[in-house]
Amino acid sequence: MALTHNSEKYDPKNPALKWFNDRLPLLSFGKEHFVDFPTPKNLNYWWTFGMILALCLGVQIVTGIILAMHFTPHVDLAFNSVEHIRRDVNWGRIIQGTHAVGASMFFFAVYVHIFRGLFYGSYKAPREVLWMLGVIIFLLMMATAFMGYVLPWGQMSFWAATVITNIFAAIPLVGEPILQWLRGGFAVDNATLNRFFSLHYLLPFVIAAVVMLHIWALHIPGNGNPTGVEPKDSHDTVPFTPYATIKDLFAVSVFLIPFAWFVFFAPDILGHPDNYIMANSQVTPPHIVPEWYFLPFYAILRAIDFNILFIDSKLGGVIFFAGSILILFFLPWLDVSKVRSGSFRPMFRIFFWVFVLDFLLLMYLGAQPAEGIYVTLAKVATAYYFLHFLVILPVVSRIETPKPLPTSISEAVLAKPA
Numbered sequence: 001m002a003l004t005h006n007s008e009k010y011d012p013k014n015p016a017l018k019w020f021n022d023r024l025p026l027l028s029f030g031k032e033h034f035v036d037f038p039t040p041k042n043l044n045y046w047w048t049f050g051m052i053l054a055l056c057l058g059v060q061i062v063t064g065i066i067l068a069m070h071f072t073p074h075v076d077l078a079f080n081s082v083e084h085i086r087r088d089v090n091w092g093r094i095i096q097g098t099h100a101v102g103a104s105m106f107f108f109a110v111y112v113h114i115f116r117g118l119f120y121g122s123y124k125a126p127r128e129v130l131w132m133l134g135v136i137i138f139l140l141m142m143a144t145a146f147m148g149y150v151l152p153w154g155q156m157s158f159w160a161a162t163v164i165t166n167i168f169a170a171i172p173l174v175g176e177p178i179l180q181w182l183r184g185g186f187a188v189d190n191a192t193l194n195r196f197f198s199l200h201y202l203l204p205f206v207i208a209a210v211v212m213l214h215i216w217a218l219h220i221p222g223n224g225n226p227t228g229v230e231p232k233d234s235h236d237t238v239p240f241t242p243y244a245t246i247k248d249l250f251a252v253s254v255f256l257i258p259f260a261w262f263v264f265f266a267p268d269i270l271g272h273p274d275n276y277i278m279a280n281s282q283v284t285p286p287h288i289v290p291e292w293y294f295l296p297f298y299a300i301l302r303a304i305d306f307n308i309l310f311i312d313s314k315l316g317g318v319i320f321f322a323g324s325i326l327i328l329f330f331l332p333w334l335d336v337s338k339v340r341s342g343s344f345r346p347m348f349r350i351f352f353w354v355f356v357l358d359f360l361l362l363m364y365l366g367a368q369p370a371e372g373i374y375v376t377l378a379k380v381a382t383a384y385y386f387l388h389f390l391v392i393l394p395v396v397s398r399i400e401t402p403k404p405l406p407t408s409i410s411e412a413v414l415a416k417p418a
């Protein structure tokens, strides 16, 4: 980005640091990207969630590594090894609680981050690759969380693993071999637990690598901002440190308050009671429900309970389930509006909020039994989900008249009435 604030090259005074930096310019790199980096001066608190997410990833990795020291990936021992961590291991209750609650906090933050992007048009040019890397991160997060949930080997772990791996059997021709390959056998068993443990340990590091690409792709065009108008000169920006770092740190501290509340006062409240019963392949729980953050997509999967032409209902469910996330990759080309920010798009913003409600409705429906009115509502909400991306956004972005944009960020900030 050309709008450097303090473009002078970093030249450490300390001879040892200078020696090091001349050979590997890590310090110059850090100064350029995390100190001097020009940041729009009008970023609001929705822009602090990137840093909050980085914290969540760090917390999950650190607590996860400690848990792995005491966890035993064997069907006869896994459940009790988690109990052992909670009861006997020093600080184990807090570490296990932080990891379990941390997964929910991570997803809460990622949903805020995604919906921020959806409202402010962060996916639009020139940030399409940044957005698509985000969608890849989201998919990796889903895979990681799903496999992590299987590890304590409770009733919900086992049955969620059975139901979700079963989805793959719907794929024509190769479905059955894929299913066996995923499970490591004909049923969810010890081999499944072992490979899920291995992958659950590996994937967060893959996520960390994709996050680095995500930040790289962010630092090419620089941050977007609530007006959607790109910064024009150095009056529109401030250096990342201290302005953005302090604001991010403040937001992280506030975020840690509910996080700590859950860990210390209600560490199990977000989990399903059935998962405190050891896995039993002979007893199916009355309602198999995923964790709250998967519910909207689970509702979409279940909503397709009818055949569509030659596609049977099971495969149809899988196609809609996968499509509901994959469609995000195409978003930059579905919404063709030249105006980025929803603040200046009167029609778009109404549909944005309807979409938020639709998503929350799907979340509610995913937790309800698939019967009666819930089934009908899930179908309507699923249809609306796809309608939003495939019809509403393309049409609205072509027909709406946006509000006049400020000529610059400074104008937008300074023109606010006293």
Ligand code: HEM
Residues within 6 Å of the ligand: 046, 047, 048, 049, 050, 051, 053, 054, 057, 110, 113, 114, 117, 120, 122, 123, 127, 130, 131, 133, 134, 135, 137, 138, 207, 211, 214, 215, 218, 222, 223, 224, 225
């Ligand atoms: C581990 C998960 C993630 C981390 C650590 C992360 C980190 C960040 C950071 C630090 C920023 C800059 C600050 C900010 O705008 O909040 C950012 C921006 C962005 N992220 Fe993420 N992100 C993650 C997941 C995602 C996902 C899942 C998506 C979308 C599907 C996404 C899309 C974006 C976009 C479009 C921007 C640019 C926003 C703008 O400047 O207008 N990110 N991310």
